[in-house]
Amino acid sequence: DGGITQSPKYLFRKEGQNVTLSCEQNLNHDAMYWYRQDPGQGLRLIYYSQIVNDFQKGDIAEGYSVSREKKESFPLTVTSAQKNPTAFYLCASSEIAGLGADTQYFGPGTRLTVL
Amino acid sequence: GQNIDQPTEMTATEGAIVQINCTYQTSGFNGLFWYQQHAGEAPTFLSYNVLDGLEEKGRFSSFLSRSKGYSYLLLKELQMKDSASYLCAPMDSNYQLIWGAGTKLIIKP
Numbered sequence: 001d002g003g004i005t006q007s008p009k010y011l012f013r014k015e016g017q018n019v020t021l022s023c024e025q026n027l028n029h030d031a032m033y034w035y036r037q038d039p040g041q042g043l044r045l046i047y048y049s050q051i052v053n054d055f056q057k058g059d060i061a062e063g064y065s066v067s068r069e070k071k072e073s074f075p076l077t078v079t080s081a082q083k084n085p086t087a088f089y090l091c092a093s094s095e096i097a098g099l100g101a102d103t104q105y106f107g108p109g110t111r112l113t114v115l
Numbered sequence: 116g117q118n119i120d121q122p123t124e125m126t127a128t129e130g131a132i133v134q135i136n137c138t139y140q141t142s143g144f145n146g147l148f149w150y151q152q153h154a155g156e157a158p159t160f161l162s163y164n165v166l167d168g169l170e171e172k173g174r175f176s177s178f179l180s181r182s183k184g185y186s187y188l189l190l191k192e193l194q195m196k197d198s199a200s201y202l203c204a205p206m207d208s209n210y211q212l213i214w215g216a217g218t219k220l221i222i223k224p
Contacts, residue, residue, distance in 0.1 A: 042217070044214070
């Protein structure tokens, strides 16, 4: 089955700790994205990557870091510098980056709670 | 700036028809997406419009007017499982999606 997986579904961390959220896709998509969703707000783009070993900051990249060492994987690290990390984190992928309006498909999400 | 405007919440009756409106302002335009998001879950793709007019897909249809910066999602023969949030997301000139806060649709029996 092709798709996007995110793990874990729920994550709890103490304040001041870094945490890494996993995102894997087997759709052979070039582009991958990380969004954050807070109650009552639209999705906000954190980082995106159009090709392996390259990624770009989105609107709210501060306090986050990513890597794209493999086409299939795009992990997100929430660092202790992120002031308000508790949120629902969504990973998405799309087939061809930058050549048209490609549909983004989402993983199931990780709900991070920082205590 | 870039802006999306959708009603926060709508209520409809099972079996009826509902229209969810979306107005937008973006820097450039490369089409508009509609997604459905059930509570606690990820968004799922419903439709994409890049040209003016109506696109029909089963019980769901989506309309676009580029000159008016306006789109709507039309849901027919409403079912209880259609209770969800509906997200309007135009794509700007950089091929980035601009997300509205979504419209929460409540279906009553």
